[in-house]
Structure formats: structure tokens, C-alpha cells
Amino acid sequence: MKIKxxxxxxxxxxxxxxxxxxxxxxxxxxxxLLNRTQDLELLLNADxxxxxxxxxxxxxxxxxxxxxxxxxxxxxxxxxxxxxxxxDEAGHDEKLPELTASDAWYSGxxxxxxxxxxxxxxxxxAADGDGATKAALKAEAYVVRAYFHFLAVxxxxxxxxxxxxxxxxxxxxxxxxxxxxxxxEPVTLDVFYDNIIADLDAADELDALPESAxxxxxxxxxxxYAIRALVHMSMQRYDLxxxxxRRALDIKSTVADYNSMLTTCYGGITGAPYQAILxxxxxxxxxxxxxxxxxxxxxxxxxxxxxxxHLIHDRFNTLxxxxxxxxxxxxxxIGVPGLFMTMDMDSSWPVIGLRSTQMYLVLAECxxxxxxxxxxxxxxxxxxxxxxxxxxYAPLEGSVNDKATAIGHLKSTALGENMMSVWSFVDxxxxxxxxxxxxxxxxxxVEIDMTLTPESSLWVFPIPQNVINNxxxxxxxxx
Numbered sequence: 172m173k174i175k176x177x178x179x180x181x182x183x184x185x186x187x188x189x190x191x192x193x194x195x196x197x198x199x200x201x202x203x204l205l206n207r208t209q210d211l212e213l214l215l216n217a218d219x220x221x222x223x224x225x226x227x228x229x230x231x232x233x234x235x236x237x238x239x240x241x242x243x244x245x246x247x248x249x250x251x252x253x254x255x256x257x258x259d260e261a262g263h264d265e266k267l268p269e270l271t272a273s274d275a276w277y278s279g280x281x282x283x284x285x286x287x288x289x290x291x292x293x294x295x296x297a298a299d300g301d302g303a304t305k306a307a308l309k310a311e312a313y314v315v316r317a318y319f320h321f322l323a324v325x326x327x328x329x330x331x332x333x334x335x336x337x338x339x340x341x342x343x344x345x346x347x348x349x350x351x352x353x354x355x356e357p358v359t360l361d362v363f364y365d366n367i368i369a370d371l372d373a374a375d376e377l378d379a380l381p382e383s384a385x386x387x388x389x390x391x392x393x394x395x396y397a398i399r400a401l402v403h404m405s406m407q408r409y410d411l412x413x414x415x416x417r418r419a420l421d422i423k424s425t426v427a428d429y430n431s432m433l434t435t436c437y438g439g440i441t442g443a444p445y446q447a448i449l450x451x452x453x454x455x456x457x458x459x460x461x462x463x464x465x466x467x468x469x470x471x472x473x474x475x476x477x478x479x480x481h482l483i484h485d486r487f488n489t490l491x492x493x494x495x496x497x498x499x500x501x502x503x504x505i506g507v508p509g510l511f512m513t514m515d516m517d518s519s520w521p522v523i524g525l526r527s528t529q530m531y532l533v534l535a536e537c538x539x540x541x542x543x544x545x546x547x548x549x550x551x552x553x554x555x556x557x558x559x560x561x562x563x564y565a566p567l568e569g570s571v572n573d574k575a576t577a578i579g580h581l582k583s584t585a586l587g588e589n590m591m592s593v594w595s596f597v598d599x600x601x602x603x604x605x606x607x608x609x610x611x612x613x614x615x616x617v618e619i620d621m622t623l624t625p626e627s628s629l630w631v632f633p634i635p636q637n638v639i640n641n642x643x644x645x646x647x648x649x650x
Contacts, residue, residue: 205290208300211308214287215315215389219462221279223522223593226326228255229629230596231612234470239506241617255629258621263629268647274635280323284345288316293347306379314380314390317370318398320344321405322523324363325597326632329650331405332604336361340649354642357649364406371399382422387453387461393419394460397525400533405601413537416530424527425456428557429482434517436488438495445495447488450518459525466513466520466591470501472614474511476586478555480563483587488515507616520591528554528588535581544577545569551584558587578607600630 205211224235234256236243243250244257251270254262291312295305320342328341341363343355358366374380374395384391396419403412427450434449453461468490477484490500490512501510531550538547548567556564571577589595602608603625612623623629633647 205294206298208295208298208304208308211291211295211298212304214291215308215311217283217287217388219283219388219523220464221276221322221462221523221593223276223596225251225255225632226276226593226596227590229258229623230599231473231614231623232471232590232595234472234505234510234616236470236505237468238504239617241506244617244619256616257619258623258627258629260628264648268633269636271633271635271647273637274326274632276326277323277635277638280319281345283319284316288312288319289345289347289349292316303379306377307381310374310377310379310395311390313370313374313377314395314398316346317367317374317402318390318394320363320370321367321398321402322593324360325593325600327634327649328360328363329631330600330604331360331364331407333407336364342649343644354644356644364402367402368399371395371402375399384460387455387458390460393422393527394525396422397459397530400530401597404533404536405597407604409537409540412533416533416537419459419530420527420534423457423459426527426531426554426557427455427457429486430557430561433486436492439493440495440497443495445492446486447492447515448482448486448518450520452519455519457527458521459527461519461521461524464520464522464591465518466515468504469513470505470507471511471513471590473586473590476583478559478583480560481587482558482560483590485560487511487513488518490514522592524592526588529594532581532585532588535584539574539577539581542574544571544574547571547577548580551580554584554588574607582608603630 205214224233227233228235234240236252236256240256243252246253249259249262249266249270251267253259254267254270289312291308295308295312298305324341329335329339332339337359339360340357341360343357344363344366345355346366349355380390380392380395382392384394396415400412400415400419403409403415429448429450432448432450433446435444436447437444452463455461466487474484474487493514494500499508500512502508504512531553535547535550538544538550545568548569548571552566552568555567567580571580585598586595589598602610609625611625614621628648631648631650634645634649639645639647
């Protein structure tokens with residue numbers, strides 16, 4: 172169960188707007204209330220909260236269910252759950268569009284763009300306030316707009332391929348000067364990504380973001396560089412990605428040591444104590460940007476792929492640990508024995524967060540592409556030494572001499588970092604375009620054999636019906 176918390180200071184729903192003028196006017200007096208920089212800044216104190224469950228299910232990370240999988244997957248009439256969990260391509264292509272009345276990921280991304288980024292960009296120059304504050308607000312608004320466009324396109328458009336991006340249709344890139352009386356028009360994937368980069372470059376040129384934000388719910392300079400690094404990775408611009416990753420790490424390179432972040436928990440049956448990771452909300456030193464998310468009753472499918480001694484495997488707070496080995500929670504709940512079921516009510520495992528560890532993964536992948544395997548393993552070791560039991564840990568640097576082995580270690584380390592977030596889906600989808608990285612995933616659940624190929628249509632989700640019904644320029648699958 173994903174539970175979200177409301178960030179302090181979030182503005183009231185009176186700013187639920189459909190255009191910049193509608194967003195910011197009160198009809199009774201006709202007076203714009205966001206005419207000072209301190210008022211505009213309130214827009215940035217938002218609860219940036221998105222749920223990636225369906226993407227995590229598609230990429231094989233988890234199953235989000237409370238009833239037997241045999242009931243969910245073997246239904247006579249296809250459902251969203253049976254299609255997504257069952258890797259059902261035919262159901263995805265033929266049935267899922269009509270089942271998708273709305274989509275919280277789509278509406279959330281464009282809501283943050285329309286309610287936060289674009290109102291600030293349209294009004295900040297005319298607002299009362301000093302120039303430095305205006306520059307900082309404008310820079311953060313550019314980052315917000317770029318980031319949520321980037322997150323939106325991950326779900327609803329094909330992976331970026333430089334050879335096909337110019338004739339692959341993406342989504343609309345909505346700016347502050349959008350005419351609200353005209354339906355938005357989708358642009359090609361290359362234009363969409365170019366707009367993301369342009370917004371991030373505009374924020375960079377302002378040089379007004381703080382190196383450390385007032386809290387981890389706000390965007391800072393390392394966030395800008397981290398987002399641009401991830402965008403360049405999607406565009407296969409590895410030199411630029413590595414450059415931005417280094418710029419982020421030059422400001423903040425800390426990797427949290429999970430070995431020293433353990434707390435004592437107590438079993439729910441005999442009360443026996445056990446150790447579990449406590450990743451405190453808004454306090455994890457590796458986070459550039461964080462959103463609130465706890466892991467509760469999510470069933471992980473691939474935790475067994477982590478290397479021996481990994482604390483996500485051995486010290487994550489799970490129902491398995493709470494039941495003290497006396498009962499199997501996954502057998503009881505979903506009818507499949509031996510799976511990890513999360514029960515961490517006290518930590519925060521961000522879904523769309525940005526971390527220093529992502530930048531080390533970027534540098535490692537870029538180094539592998541250059542054939543610099545020792546350098547790549549050195550970047551992974553900076554993460555691994557803080558994730559693996561010291562009695563088991565052994566450095567990879569100096570032990571890897573071939574690309575396939577290096578990629579295997581990269582994928583294993585990335586899994587441990589990303590499986591609670593959207594980034595596992597983003598990486599696996601991006602890798603479908605890379606010959607050395609793409610793979611076919613196979614699994615069997617309740618006697619159903621499933622296959623997910625790099626070419627599968629499952630990597631792209633349908634545009635929700637409420638968007639199509641209001642915009643003739645959209646269709647369920649844009650390509």
C-alpha cells in the first residue's frame with residue numbers, strides 16, 4: 172500500500188485552475204492574489220506525489236495485490252490488473268485503452284506543470300520583489316516544468332531512439348503561453364526532449380538555484396544537474412550525461428550508509444527483536460529531492476536478484492520478518508509462497524526522488540560504454556560499500572574485465588537503488604533501445620508463463636480517456 176503525506180505549506184485548492192488567469196484571480200474582487208514573489212513561492216511548497224505502481228508491475232519489480240493472484244490473473248473478462256500483472260500484450264493493445272478512464276500519473280504531471288510551473292513563469296517578471304528572488308523562482312519553475320514533462324513521457328511514449336525520435340509522436344509540451352482555448356498538440360519525441368533540455372538550460376543560465384534547498388521537497392541546483400543527466404541518458408548523450416552527473420556530485424556526493432541506519436523492530440507474534448533499515452523522511456543525506464512514500468504490503472518479485480549480503484534483502488522491514496518465519500505472508504495474501512512483502516511504516520522510499528546514487532549509476536554506465544570497466548566498478552563500489560553487510564562486502568574495482576560482467580553488476584546495483592521507485596522502469600525501458608543492455612524477461616506466476624520482450628507494447632501506457640475526450644489531437648496510443 173502506497174501512503175502519501177501532505178507537505179506543510181501546500182496552497183489551498185482555491186488555486187485549482189485551468190489557465191494562468193483563471194488560476195490566480197478571485198471573481199469577487201477581480202484582483203490577482205499572486206502579485207508578489209513571496210506569494211508565488213507558495214506554489215512551490217507543493218506535495219509532489221506520484222504513484223508508479225503500474226510501471227513497477229510492468230517492469231517486474233512488484234505485485235500490488237491483496238487477493239490471490241489466481242483470482243486476479245485468471246478472470247474470464249480482462250481487467251487492468253490482469254493485463255498489467257499478467258504481461259498481457261493482447262489485452263494491453265485491445266482492452267486497456269477503454270479501461271483507462273483516467274490516469275493519476277498523467278493528471279499529476281500536467282497538474283504540477285499547469286498549477287505551479289507555468290503560473291510562476293507567466294507572472295514572476297511582473298511581480299513585486301527583488302531580482303534575485305525572481306531569478307530563483309523562475310529557475311525552480313523551469314526545473315519543475317522540465318521534470319514533470321520528463322516523468323510524463325516515460326509512461327506514455329516510446330523510449331527515445333535517436334534514429335526514430337523525429338517521427339515518433341510523444342505528448343504535448345505545455346508552456347506558459349499556451350492558448351487555453353485551443354487544444355494542445357502533441358509533438359515528436361525529439362522536439363519534446365529538446366524542450367526539456369531547453370527548460371533545464373534556461374534554469375542553469377539563471378544560476379539562481381541554491382546548492383541546498385530549504386528542504387528536500389524543493390528543487391536545488393543538484394536536482395537540475397541530476398535531471399539533465401537522466402534526460403541525456405535517455406537521449407543516449409553519454410558525454411553530456413556524465414558531465415551533469417559530475418556537476419551534481421561536486422555539490423553533494425554523500426551515499427547513505429544503510430549499515431549504520433538500522434533500528435530495532437519487534438515481531439508481531441512472539442515479540443522477538445530484529446534489525447531493519449530506517450530511512451528517515453526528509454533526512455536521508457543522499458537525497459537531492461524526495462517525495463513521501465512508505466512501503467507497506469507491496470510484494471517484491473525480484474529482491475532475490477540482489478547480491479548476497481545486500482541490506483535491502485536482509486534488513487528491509489517486511490511482513491516476513493514480523494511474522495518471524497512462523498507464517499508466509501505472500502502465501503496467505505496472494506497465494507504465491509516465498510515472496511517479500513514490505514511493512515516499513517517509518518521510512519521514506521521516494522518514488523520520484525533524486526539521489527546521489529543515481530549519478531554514480533550514470534557515471535558507471537557511461538564508463539562501461541567507454542570500456543573503462545575498473546572506473547565503472549569504482550563508481551558502483553561507492554554505492555555497494557554502503558549497502559552490503561561489511562562481513563560480505565568485496566569491492567568490484569579491479570575484478571571485472573569484460574562488458575557483459577560489468578553490465579550485470581550495474582543492473583544488480585541499479586535494482587537495489589531503484590526498485591522502490593519509478594527509475595527501475597525508466598532504466599529498463601531505456602535499455603530496450605541498447606543492444607548490450609536489452610533483455611527478455613520471463614516469469615511464471617500461478618502456472619502462467621509470462622514473457623516481456625524489449626519490443627513489447629507494454630512499455631507504453633494508453634492515454635487516458637478523459638484526455639482523449641477533451642482533445643481531438645490525442646488517441647490511446649500515439650504511434
